[in-house]
Amino acid sequence: DAGVIQSPRHEVTEMGQEVTLRCKPISGHNSLFWYRQTMMRGLELLIYFNNNVPIDDSGMPEDRFSAKMPNASFSTLKIQPSEPRDSAVYFCASSLLARTPNQPQHFGDGTRLSIL
Amino acid sequence: TQLLEQSPQFLSIQEGENLTVYCNSSSVFSSLQWYRQEPGEGPVLLVTVVTGGEVKKLKRLTFQFGDARKDSSLHITAAQPGDTGLYLCAVINTGGFKTIFGAGTRLFVKA
Numbered sequence: 221d222a223g224v225i226q227s228p229r230h231e232v233t234e235m236g237q238e239v240t241l242r243c244k245p246i247s248g249h250n251s252l253f254w255y256r257q258t259m260m261r262g263l264e265l266l267i268y269f270n271n272n273v274p275i276d277d278s279g280m281p282e283d284r285f286s287a288k289m290p291n292a293s294f295s296t297l298k299i300q301p302s303e304p305r306d307s308a309v310y311f312c313a314s315s316l317l318a319r320t321p322n323q324p325q326h327f328g329d330g331t332r333l334s335i336l
Numbered sequence: 337t338q339l340l341e342q343s344p345q346f347l348s349i350q351e352g353e354n355l356t357v358y359c360n361s362s363s364v365f366s367s368l369q370w371y372r373q374e375p376g377e378g379p380v381l382l383v384t385v386v387t388g389g390e391v392k393k394l395k396r397l398t399f400q401f402g403d404a405r406k407d408s409s410l411h412i413t414a415a416q417p418g419d420t421g422l423y424l425c426a427v428i429n430t431g432g433f434k435t436i437f438g439a440g441t442r443l444f445v446k447a
Binding site: 327 | 367369376377378379380381384386424428433434435436437438439440
């Protein structure tokens with residue numbers, strides 16, 4: 221079975237540039253999550269979608285960050301303009317949230333982003 | 337202050353040794369999950385514990401949920417280099433949508 225697919229795996233760009241990260245969730249999953257992971261702050265939830273609708277974006281650090289989910293099989297996280305402090309590994313995860321609790325989240329392998 | 341406090345932060349041991357890592361909180365949870373993250377990959381769910389005092393075993397890994405459902409431990413017997421990784425505990429918030437992760441214990445098992 222195909223897992224969560226993220227692209228690109230690595231991105232190096234100069235500050236001020238626009239960065240777009242992409243995610244394809246597991247087919248049939250109805251929830252999608254974007255996380256950022258750094259050594260200092262650990263794994264932080266940025267935003268999550270349920271049935272393609274953003275439910276909670278309180279973790280999005282600034283207006284420079286935006287996320288979309290135009291359909292059930294695709295999501296993007298965009299940073300514009302990017303800054304060096306945005307350097308981190310960004311993970312996408314998907315889950316089948318239903319009445320059954322404790323559904324696991326399935327993570328992609330992440331995008332390692334470096335802003336110079 | 338983190339909702340979930342994990343200890344130790346780092347652990348480096350020799351192959352064959354036993355170890356225990358902890359996940360503590362002052363809050364009560366209906367369930368708790370443990371994930372393992374290997375270098376260059378995303379976290380993968382190992383287990384979910386839901387009942388106070390519950391013990392679950394996964395090969396050489398033993399997970400326990402505290403009686404008061406505020407804490408959990410993970411014990412590894414005879415650690416192997418393949419156990420190397422970041423171990424994260426996590427809880428799901430009331431409402432069931434948001435998973436909150438601890439900062440993790442980074443384990444390195446030397447051959």
